[in-house]
Amino acid sequence: MRVDSQSEPISTRLLRWYDASARTLPWRIAPGSGETPDPYRVWLAEVMLQQTGVLAAGRYWRRFLELWPTVQALAAADDADVMREWAGLGYYARARNLLAAARVVAGMGGFPETEVELRALPGIGPYTAAAVAAIAFGRRATAIDANVERVACRLFALDTPLPAGRKAIEQALGPLVPADRPGDFTQAMMDLGATICTPRGPRCLLCPLQACCAAAALGTPEAFPVKAPKAVRPQRQGHAWWIEHDGNVALVRRPPKGLLGGMLALPGTGWSVGEAERFPFDADWQPMGAVRHVFTHFELSLRLFRTQLRTRPPLHSGLLSGEQLIWTPRESLAGAGLPTLYARALALIDQLEAEPA
Ligand code: SF4
Incomplete structure (x- = not known):
């Protein structure tokens, strides 16, 4: 399916929408504020958001920052205290990795800035590495979470079932990430997926990308992303x-x-x-x-x-x-x-x- 670029780049449309409609989130630096993001805060939020929704993540995030305001403070924390504060978020291996990564970062004197170096830290997968590199360090990286995945599949009518279709998403999105605002682009994609291009009932009429969206042109946005049949859990x-x-x-x-x-x-x-x-x-x-x-x-x-x-x-x-x-x-x-x-x-x-x- 050919996507109609409608002459204006997708990133320009998206960023214009983001500048006007970005969600206010505790860990977010508002577009145009000129502030420099703190990689520790960004990383902590991204790790928690993989476990829970924005509201609950906000509570945990604030509590962690209250107790451990810097990565050095978290690195020096008692394991049992961190586990206790993590309780309820689930998947405790993430909490153990969080602590292990904090200790490596504190030992290095600060967070590394590239996607490749970030990936080498305990528990940091491709998504978190790309999100931190883009949002905290302004690197051109493609962070693909479930929201971004959905928007991309619809935008380009990508129909290879996930997870196999992830490669195609990366290839389609990579060139769109603008060199001057990769962090805002990443967060704009997340916001679009969370507020407009929702799993059910996407609000295409309000969408800044409607004119260049393949799934909207087909009239079947909810048919994307195509999911592989679920395996039954033992x-x-x-x-x-x-x-x-x-x-x-x-x-x-x-x-x-x-x-x-x-x-x-x-x-x-x-x-x-x-x-x-x-x-x-x-x-x-x-x-x-x-x-x-x-x-x-x-x-x-x-x-x-x-x-x-x-x-x-x-x-x-x-x-x-x-x-x-x-x-x-x-x-x-x-x-x-x-x-x-x-x-x-x-x-x-x-x-x-x-x-x-
Ligand atoms: S036009 Fe509709 S399907 Fe396409 S990205 Fe926007 S909300 Fe999603």
Whole structure:
């Protein structure tokens, strides 16, 4: 499909729209303000935005800056504190990488400026590297997130299903990035995708690119991007033990590597297909229902069992051996930084306790 360039370059149309309509975001330098972006702030926002929407990311971003205003401060932070503040954003490997990258950057005396060097930092993938290079350092780089992906597929009617179609998106967008305002171009594409070229019901009549948009010309913008059929997520099961003693609940810290690595958790079994019901010691175990959680590669159903003890359980007993129990006051659990899976378990117990017997 040939795109009608309508003589005015796409970047000019887009930037004119951006200058008038840019979203106000906590981490954003408004177009034309003349301020220099702080790469730490840009990077932190981009990492968080990969986990959550703009509103929640804003809350986490402000909190992180309050606690750790510079990359050096974050580099010096305690791992457990960062994990606690990250809790709720999910995908904790990102938080561990955030910390690892901060330490490398602090050791280097500051952020590197090119896409290639940024990519060498822990946990920085092609999108984040390009976004930071363009927004913080004014480098010509093509940052492709889901919003940009959608706009580009529609603009050029690219119909190769994602993720295979990403190469074509890069090739189509790369030449459009203007040398003088690559950061604003990147943010303008993100804004257009978030506010006008939305997944459903794109508002083509308000779009600054309508005159040169192939999908709009075809009359089928929502047919793009073409998605490959979804793979079915495997199901796994596990059991978590809610052990109460003297107003405290037993938590454990998960091993540093792997899923929810380094996070606080309820003790329990492993997670596998058909995980058998097991308990760490003999007690009156009450079934409390189950919580579900979707991880990237599988869906987990975690069954919750509760027991209240008069004395602390023997540490050498059964499945708890080798794990150090962290006895946490019941009323402090909500603020302990439990990851979403276990925060759901806590919510389930709270709900059951609130129900009349
Ligand atoms: S014209 Fe419509 S489909 Fe094309 S980029 Fe604009 S909003 Fe998206």
